[in-house]
Amino acid sequence: MTSIKQVLCGAAVAGLVAGTGSVVVGAQAGLSSLTAEWMLAAEHVLLLGTDGTNLDKILEYAYNDDSGFKMLMDRGITAATTIAGHQTMSTPSWSTILTGVWDDKHGVVSNVYRPEPYTTWPSVFNLIEYYKPEVDTTVISGRGLFTDMASVGGYPADNIIGISGGSTSAEMDALVTEETIARILATTNNPNTDTFMFAYQSQVDHAGHSFSGGSEEYRDAVINVGANWKQILEAVAQAESATGDRWTIIAVTDHGHQQTVTLPGFSLGHGFQTPNEASSFVIFSLAGNDAQAGGQSLSYQTVDITPTILQAFGIPMRSDFDGVPMQSDPDLLNGIVFPADLKQALTDAIHSFGYPNIGTDIMLSLRALAGGAGFFIESYLLPPISNYLQTIIDQDIFLISGLAQGLQWALNTVGGVVADVATDLGRAVAYLTGAGVIPPNDAPLPLPLPGSAEFTGSVEALLADHNFAAPDLADSDMPLMDMPPMLDVDALVG
Ligand SMILES: [Zn+2]
Structure with a gap:
């Protein structure tokens, strides 16, 4: 399948490889042609968000073939990361993920929603819609934060799907999953349209607040989200085989959770700087990058996600991003390793994270x-x-x-x-x-x-x-x- 879009994209890639773009590609021998090939195939980008999900709990409960977490780790590159030194709350942290800058720039410090930060620091939805309005952008979420963020400014997402219904967060996540699958499969009817989708799962965070990150309920929620993501990844595979399109998939959480209960039936959850609360992860499966499947990144951060998504569509970087594109930044490319035991290597990485300095704390x-x-x-x-x-x-x-x-x-x-x-x-x-x-x-x-x-x-x-x-x-x-x-x-x- 050759389309005008791919030819245009090829020209953009050629510019990047020739060094005329804003990003240096080809720091390692043989990388240029590979990167160019991946970018030609970058027609769909799917961002999967799960709230308040500790990577060590994923490794403990969902590192198995029934789980989308492991499927995605097997397909991509996984980083244990920490947001220590930044606020461990949802809205500040998702704002970092979806704008590419930390809180010292976007200034979002609580879960009270305000639109202003996202006109000063446009979200990934706005940036795609401004530079590449032909990309079909979608947000699917039961949480108003994301539908609000995708609506703000002059360049809202094309499809803003607020999911309501479901008496529990697990039921709502199931509805989000259903809608996400339907939209992934719908791309097979329209294979020449580039897409970006963000789909959000909430139940792990809710279980953490109600019962703590160390609870059985939290375990069940992690397993549920893994099962939902497995279904989503199977739909992606189905779409890929139907169209020959390839999908880039990124998964992330905003913060972790305390392991202890504050009061019976209530955990403070997160908001402070303990390693468990600051725990995060990024899984990055770049379309076509089979050679690095199952790898570990020592350096991906949540702030790299927006630059990575923009790069996949050939959209220029802002000059003031804190993050960098994971598919082409030389330092990030050098930080990829292939441990014999990924689970153990990620566990070791999690244990290496500590507190920020006392003043920051x-x-x-x-x-x-x-x-x-x-x-x-x-x-x-x-x-x-x-x-x-x-x-x-x-x-x-x-x-x-x-x-x-x-x-x-x-x-x-x-x-x-x-x-x-x-x-x-x-x-x-x-x-x-x-x-x-x-x-x-x-x-x-x-x-x-x-x-x-x-x-x-x-x-x-x-x-x-x-x-x-x-x-x-x-x-x-x-x-x-x-x-x-x-x-x-x-x-x-x-
Ligand atoms: Zn929370």
Whole structure:
């Protein structure tokens, strides 16, 4: 199958190999032609995310042929990595994964969603849609963070699939899996369209919060996600054999989990700097790179994922990325080894990770505590009280229901202000401790023109998104005080 797209891609590859691109390719003998061949085949990129999943638990419970984790490790290159020195919370960490910069740039420090960081530091969805709108981009998630992130800015993803339904996170993950498989198989009807898909699994993190990372429930969740990913990988194999297309697949988690229970039925989970909480992994299966299947990377980091995805589509790198493309960065290529026992080698790597220096540890702990306050008030304290009042209002009791309604109104109004102030204080602490202090080198993506194919929203919404492009607390008057944080109700347990 030869298409115009592949010819164009070939020209881009030739430019890269000739050294005219922004990335040096060919540091090792014979690499240039191989890399060129892989890039010609890079028609589909699938990013699989699993929340709060410790690699040591994957190796303990799911390193077997029933699991997609091992299938992907056998097909690609696996790195045990750590995010020590960075916030071990979901939204900050997924923001790093999906923007290619650390929190000292994107400035996201809590699970309260705000769109501004992603107009200053555009997500992988925006970057693909801006540079290569012909790539069909999809996000499939039961968590609002990702559907929100993919919607923000002038260049939203093409298919933003918010999965609802399912009474447990395991059921929701099954629905995400079903939808992902359907969309992978649908590429066989349209084989000349490049695709990027991100599919997110939530249940491991939920089990970690409810029962701890050392629990049987956590084990079962790891096994479930492995089984879901196995089905997804089988669908990829089916699509590959039907079309001859080849798929690049990347898997990642945002952070790990504490192994202990804080209170009966509750684990603090993560947010601090213990090695278990800072634990992460990257599995990278580059289309066509069979020669390195089953390898181990000593150097991949979660921040490398967005540059890698862009490189696969021949999209230029930002000048201010913290990450580098895994398929072509000379240092990362030199950091690939082939251990006789991958499981043991990864286990050894996990055990080599320690704490950040004490100053960083204290600074990030302070940030986690301060940043979490507003989210905690709004997520945990307001809804139960408000719901209780609602039951009284619903009973329509003479006088009492009216009073309850007034009280609920006051609570929601004043309570929201309290949460806002706490959130703003959290962001102030974050800024003072180094989050979001580094401004971008690169200009924001230009706004699409109303009437153009890419323009899907209203001018007002776009301008609202772009009004707060600079790290917001650089302004002393706290410009977002009157803007209620958009609560991600799916992210209550972060
Ligand atoms: Zn969590």
